[in-house]
Amino acid sequence: MRESKSLSLMFDVSIFLHHNFSQVWATASAKLAALEIGYISSVMVTELLSPTLGPQQPPSHMQPLVFPHIQRLSLSVDYITDTLVATISKGLMSLSHLDLRDAPIIEPTMTFDLTNPGLQLINQHGKLKYLSLIRSQEYLQTYFRRVNDLGILLMADKCSNMESISLGGFCRVTDTGFRAILHSCSSLQKLRVSHGIQLTDLVFHDISATSLSLTNVSLIWCNLLTNLAIVRLVTNLGLMYLDLRDCRNLGDEALQAIGMLPKLKTLLLDGSDISDMGLSYLRHGVMRSLVSLSVRGCKRLTDRCISAIFDYSSGKVLQDLDLSNLPNLSDNGILLLAKSRVPLMELRMRECPLIGDTSIMALASMQVDEGGWHGSTLRLLDLYNCGHITSLSFRWFKRPYFPRLRCLGVMRSVNRDMVDALERSRPFLCVACRGEELGTGHWDSDGLYGQDQEEVDELEQWLLEGEIESDYGEMGEGGSEEEMED
Template identity: 40%
Template sequence: MAMGLLETAQKQSKMVGVGLEGLPTTLINEIIVKLDTETLCSVACVSRALRFAVSEALPLSSSLDLSAFSPDAQTLNHLVSRCKGLKILTLDCLRLDDSSITIFLGPHIQELNLLRCSLLSYQLLRSIGESLPNLRLLTLELSYWDLPEVFNRNLVQMLMGCSYLESLCLKIRGAEFDATFFRSIEHFLPKTVKILKLQPVLEQDVIRFIHELRVNRNILETAEFGIPFSPASPGFKLQSLSLVLDIISDELISSITNSLPFLIELHLEDRPSKEPSPVHDLTNSGLQSLRFCCHLTDISLIRSRHNLPVYFKRINDMGMFLLSEGCRLLESVRLGGFCRVSDAGFASILHSCWHLKKFEVRNALLLSDLAFHDLTGAPCSLVEVKLSSCNLITSETVHKMASSRRLEVLDLFGCKSIADSSLSSITCLNKLTTLNLGGADVTDRGLSVLSQGYSPISHLCLRGCKRVTDKGVSLLFHGCGVISKTLTALDLGHMPGISDKAILTIAAVGTGITELCIRYCFYVTDYSVEALATKRRLQDGRKPLRKLDLFHCTGLSVKSLESLKRPFFQALKWIGLGRTCLSGKRNEICNERPWLTLCMDGCEMGCHDGWHFHRPETIKVGS
């Protein structure tokens, strides 16, 4: 919105024959205060007036979000040192070590989000506890260093120092489940914590943790009021619990529901390393016990296929009936791996949960179009629907979705029976911003239909759509609909019909594209990279590419190296070059573009889940 105002002001200033310097200072300042940090850094380069306005605005900012790129220590120091009243700090720490962070920590920080901490040691936990006594919210994404006792010791020190903590999110990426990582956390967790997210953790540790936490509260309540503690006591304030663990069982669910009756959000994902035993798994009884969490509005139960293809084999339609009847206030439901639940079970949630807005199902072998047959009669108003790898879903379901006029997100990744006939219904969704058709049976003709519609789609995934060719991409961008103007992120990965012709179309007329994935497109050559580099400049309203995925594009040669040098790709922040001829030129590219994050490991766009593989192995861990 603010950027739109800025562009409008710039156009108007040109019309009257003045530059941005000629605009009223009050107008510029009014726009500047509404921009995020990344945009501020960009507009500061546009003109002297904007650069001055940004320099004036930074010291007044109480929030600084640098998660969109990975600053080095020098840049971070330059920005943070100007923000005198900083209370909220969010950083991408891929290039930062402990010393880069600790110098900014102080009592003024109330919210700290440190993401992709490849170089940070566990010692930082202790520093946070010593320096941030007023911290309310903490998010830490740490790399696995195989030193759980060091982590635990520093974690205790941190929790003892942050006595006002309300939200705690700790993720250790790249680790197998370790029984000792979060040991003793229950003894030191501040009473003020309302939101708790831990990854990874063992089921038995969670059960023990909840039991000990309940016992400790019992002791505290008895000592303070002279009466025994009960689960319904207002002193127990945990409202959101999110865990990634080894197994979800009835015992775990029972422990949670008996001790955390005020839960509003419950997110559980398990990653079993072997097939769960019949006596130690989640069953219908476990789902039924969720009725005791009468305030629950958001639930996620996912059996991940991270380690091996396993399912919740002991839950059927009856379990879903019990869940939908006991938790009628649900607004968001995410279910994954329920192989024995049929249409009747899933439909019961759609028809019983009147306030349902988000509905996601993954790897449901028996889910078909019948679950959505009477969607017009359902009381809920869906905003987000994700049906991933549900092979029985066809275009008929999409036709039913057309009745959900509020739909903003439609994810049908892996639904192979979705065909061109569904796209005419999608064009009727005038609030749809995200569409995932990965692996669908759509063709160029279907994209032609999509190009004529009024859906303001900004994110489109066509990955694995093998019947889409260069012609389809051209039709998509040359239609009379709105998608050619609203599209910002496009995924064309694993598509054998895509070649240089499609990329040239994007470079020429895809003015809004900032994220482009063409991984495993074997017919893409150096010509495509050159076209993207030379045609996508900051001019005529074009938005520059910020992320580009070229993983396993074997048609590229070292000639493309010239296109990655300055002044090309001015705004590029991330690029995937693994399994290409350019992977051996990493040092040369880094020397030329120190701000560019290079991924050689095949991570998805931005390395959201793979960043822990990029840490330098020479870094040592503090004790």
């Protein structure tokens, strides 16, 4: 670890608990600038960062702090506590990026919780630019119940230079506290609030009076927000990322305002009350810049939402589309999508009961270039638990169809043998069969996912031309290869 500048340990560090745990970290490079740990107890963090006496040394000889130059710290802990925050804020002199997340399995007691005084200790050295404090609901519906508006007001006074703030699970914080952030942090570009159960439209009432230039806003599970809040929010015309997942009261009026954003690249609307007509408001404005769109679980949407989004000039830069959990989306809608020739890279349609084999055939033969057939550009396709998918569709995953596909979500119960044959015959295709969410990151244009559609790895080419070819015969049983080509 002596020369590392960045270290990520994505496992449970607490399983290595040892009486001299902190001494092990003394071997870490003094140049270490970024540290990420998948899970560690708050007590271990405190032990690690608290200065201690050296062996056989008088009290005046304290051991030097570990991580003297750490700038970015990201931890998942059992509890975010006042002691943890105080130790980090005091001990890490150069810290500019602090990301803390916890997921309590029981309701925290006073000793093992974050309170108003604890928040006041954040950013003691004045260098913090990025702050994220998230209480996850993974195991228990729990919140930071000992923090109210006063705590946020005290924190905001010390965070005027902050550029990014993420707060999740602050159930007692009202519009007063969140407005303090908006009006105190003039450099703020990114704001994320999740499970803000007291957040209302009033938080953005006078946002136009601030000097904010927000580019990234997430308001997740903020169910008191209405269309009016979004109308006021989008006066920040520089918005590039907008996450409004599970804001149940947002509808078409909000989309009409969002449609005017000239730079928006990501829009997440999962679970909102939008309609096909509402999506049409995006078509001649924001769809010219939008790269990622999610309408998962928007129950009012039908096949007409596809024609509402795409026409001859709009949606051509879209790469990532999530149409999951739409009960009224059918094969007819996907046929319209295939005809649009939008070069999608990621398409999610999981839990759509009316989607069947016709959709897969349409996507497999989708033309994206006027100059000739180049096949689908899809690199990720999630079809998990689509109601009308049968074993017939698996023949369409044979080359030359879906030449770029690298990640596929299906149900193994459709036909276990065909799924197994598909995995053997396309070794670079990751097939997920257990309902897990497929990766959401952008594809690496320089790596495996960036291969040209005509390019095939030597190993894959050998497998395709060798003995594995027999697996395609198994998959295509019931129809000749000529029939499949047709």
